[in-house]
Amino acid sequence: xxxxxxxxxxAPSPTGFMHVGSVRTAIFAWLxxxxxHGTFILRIxxxxxxxxxxxxxxxxxxxxxxxxxxxxxGIEVGxxxxxxxxxxxxxxxxxxxxxxxxxxxxxPDPYTQEEVEQWRMQAxxxxxxxxxxxxxxxxxxxxxxxxxxxxKIPEIKRYTWHDMVRGNLSAGxxxxxxxxxxxxxxxxxxxFAHVIDDLEMKVxxxxxxxxxxxxxxxxxxxxxxxxxKPPILATVPVVLAPDGKKKxxxxxxxxxxxxxxxxxxxxxxxxxxxxxxxxxxxxxQEVMSIAELTDAFELERVxxxxxxxxxxxxxxxxxxxxxxxxxxxxxxxxxxxxxxxGEQVPTYTQQILSLLRxxxxxxxxxxxxxxxxxxxxxxxxxxxxxxxxxxxxxxxxTVKRHLEKVRILIxxxxxxxxxxxxxxxxxxxxxxxxxxxxxxxxxxxxxxGKEKSPDPFTLAELLGKDQTLQRxxxxxxxx
RNA sequence: GGCCCCAUCGUCUAACGGUUAGGACAUCGGCUUUUCAAGCCGGUAAUCCGGGUUCGAUUCCCGGUGGGGUCACCA
Numbered sequence: 001x002x003x004x005x006x007x008x009x010x011a012p013s014p015t016g017f018m019h020v021g022s023v024r025t026a027i028f029a030w031l032x033x034x035x036x037h038g039t040f041i042l043r044i045x046x047x048x049x050x051x052x053x054x055x056x057x058x059x060x061x062x063x064x065x066x067x068x069x070x071x072x073x074g075i076e077v078g079x080x081x082x083x084x085x086x087x088x089x090x091x092x093x094x095x096x097x098x099x100x101x102x103x104x105x106x107x108p109d110p111y112t113q114e115e116v117e118q119w120r121m122q123a124x125x126x127x128x129x130x131x132x133x134x135x136x137x138x139x140x141x142x143x144x145x146x147x148x149x150x151x152k153i154p155e156i157k158r159y160t161w162h163d164m165v166r167g168n169l170s171a172g173x174x175x176x177x178x179x180x181x182x183x184x185x186x187x188x189x190x191x192f193a194h195v196i197d198d199l200e201m202k203v204x205x206x207x208x209x210x211x212x213x214x215x216x217x218x219x220x221x222x223x224x225x226x227x228x229k230p231p232i233l234a235t236v237p238v239v240l241a242p243d244g245k246k247k248x249x250x251x252x253x254x255x256x257x258x259x260x261x262x263x264x265x266x267x268x269x270x271x272x273x274x275x276x277x278x279x280x281x282x283x284x285q286e287v288m289s290i291a292e293l294t295d296a297f298e299l300e301r302v303x304x305x306x307x308x309x310x311x312x313x314x315x316x317x318x319x320x321x322x323x324x325x326x327x328x329x330x331x332x333x334x335x336x337x338x339x340x341x342g343e344q345v346p347t348y349t350q351q352i353l354s355l356l357r358x359x360x361x362x363x364x365x366x367x368x369x370x371x372x373x374x375x376x377x378x379x380x381x382x383x384x385x386x387x388x389x390x391x392x393x394x395x396x397x398t399v400k401r402h403l404e405k406v407r408i409l410i411x412x413x414x415x416x417x418x419x420x421x422x423x424x425x426x427x428x429x430x431x432x433x434x435x436x437x438x439x440x441x442x443x444x445x446x447x448x449g450k451e452k453s454p455d456p457f458t459l460a461e462l463l464g465k466d467q468t469l470q471r472x473x474x475x476x477x478x479x
Numbered sequence: 480g481g482c483c484c485c486a487u488c489g490u491c492u493a494a495c496g497g498u499u500a501g502g503a504c505a506u507c508g509g510c511u512u513u514u515c516a517a518g519c520c521g522g523u524a525a526u527c528c529g530g531g532u533u534c535g536a537u538u539c540c541c542g543g544u545g546g547g548g549u550c551a552c553c554a
Contacts, residue, residue, distance in 0.1 A: 013554055015553090047553090117551095124480090127481080128550095172483085173482090174481055175481095189552070189553085213549080214483055217482095237484095238548080242490095244546080247548085277491070284493080286504090304485060305484090310491065310504070312504065313491065314504095323517090360516090437513045444512095450514090452514055453514075453516095
């Protein structure tokens with residue numbers, strides 16, 4: 001039999017911030033949909049008016065657009081199962097709520113919030129779980145639409161279910177309670193709304209974080225009450241903070257994904273890194289394109305335990321992806337980044353570009369090198385005598401003699417032939433004979449003015465003949 | 480506290496009961512044009528503990544320990 005086409009969804013709340021943990025979950029759902037040629041839905045779960053942050057829906061779509069995570073149905077693009085914003089779907093929830101009332105599976109909560117809170121605190125003081133169903137009211141009055149509507153668990157029992165990542169799971173009766181379906185403000189709770197939405201949007205696979213695992217029995221009970229077959233569940237592990245002891249949060253350095261754009265990370269690198277956090281394909285390849293990731297993705301290979309987010313490996317991953325893009329693309333992206341920072345891209349040559357690419361792991365680092373003037377070879381540098389002599393096993397006079405000799409060796413070369421290769425040919429035999437350290441170190445420092453820099457031959461080519469000779473002369477003067 | 484989940488190098492992970500427990504990041508050492516970066520080569524480094532089952536457990540079972548999640552008119 002040909003299986004039902006896959007439909008997955010990513011359903012964030014517009015609370016102002018898309019951190020790497022939720023992005024990772026989105027990536028798993030997206031890769032799974034793409035791998036199976038299915039449908040990926042973006043739905044906004046905005047039933048909590050209190051926590052809603054203005055502009056965050058746009059922030060979510062911006063983040064996904066930047067990452068290149070595309071969706072087939074949802075906000076912006078529409079689709080045949082909309083609307084895709086929960087606050088616009090209130091009629092659906094009302095309809096199903098009425099169905100539950102009619103079936104005797106829902107009742108109005110007659111208590112005040114204070115009363116319920118009181119019981120909760122008592123339960124907590126006694127170190128036992130709070131169960132609303134212990135306080136089920138006897139008089140079942142009609143729902144006035146103002147009181148919260150609660151689900152009446154049809155059957156208190158142990159639930160057992162299958163999870164694509166975790167295998168068989170189960171939970172005891174304590175996990176089952178009469179949760180709120182519709183809040184006092186008329187909005188549904190997540191617990192109710194997502195079940196209805198997934199049903200109406202024909203979602204086949206729910207891929208979500210492990211914080212939902214303990215409320216799964218409640219959802220299953222609701223599916224039972226509505227006589228619906230639940231979608232296939234896949235629970236992915238949490239992303240942990242660097243200490244490995246708690247969920248990664250803003251406080252522990254969890255960044256908004258768009259922060260990584262500002263720092264000059266490539267979206268492919270972020271996706272590659274995040275998808276390998278808690279998942280691993282067969283084989284040992286780790287640097288992968290989106291196409292390769294999509295092709296290899298399998299929910300069954302997702303890890304069960306939480307994974308710590310490692311910025312250092314992310315940086316390395318970005319460097320790997322940065323190496324793989326063309327010079328043209330590199331310049332294009334660098335220009336965009338620098339313009340966003342309000343900076344101009346200074347003049348550069350092919351050699352400078354090569355150095356830049358070799359020495360930066362992010363576009364932000366490259367931008368910093370350019371704007372800090374690190375590769376500015378058109379102005380004179382001041383050289384420090386102590387630096388020229390640092391680590392050198394020779395006295396000043398000897399070093400002076402070496403530099404003078406180097407100057408004489410390269411002097412006859414014409415400006416056009418002043419290449420790194422040519423300079424090396426001229427100087428290297430002499431350096432080998434006299435000791436590389438005593439010749440090459442002072443030369444490099446003379447040309448760069450710095451303790452750390454590219455090698456002297458490359459520097460000479462970058463500087464050109466005149467500037468090279470000029471800098472050697474300056475160094476000779478301070479010695 | 481109840482319920483639930485998880486457990487391999489520092490970190491991310493591989494190993495359909497039989498491997499010298501593999502790879503990657505990080506780290507350390509060497510080479511490459513005595514720096515830095517990149518690159519190449521190599522080293523250190525792990526199956527949480529205790530019982531079973533088995534000829535043989537990282538792998539299966541039980542029990543500890545540790546960590547996490549959850550017990551909302553938040554998602």
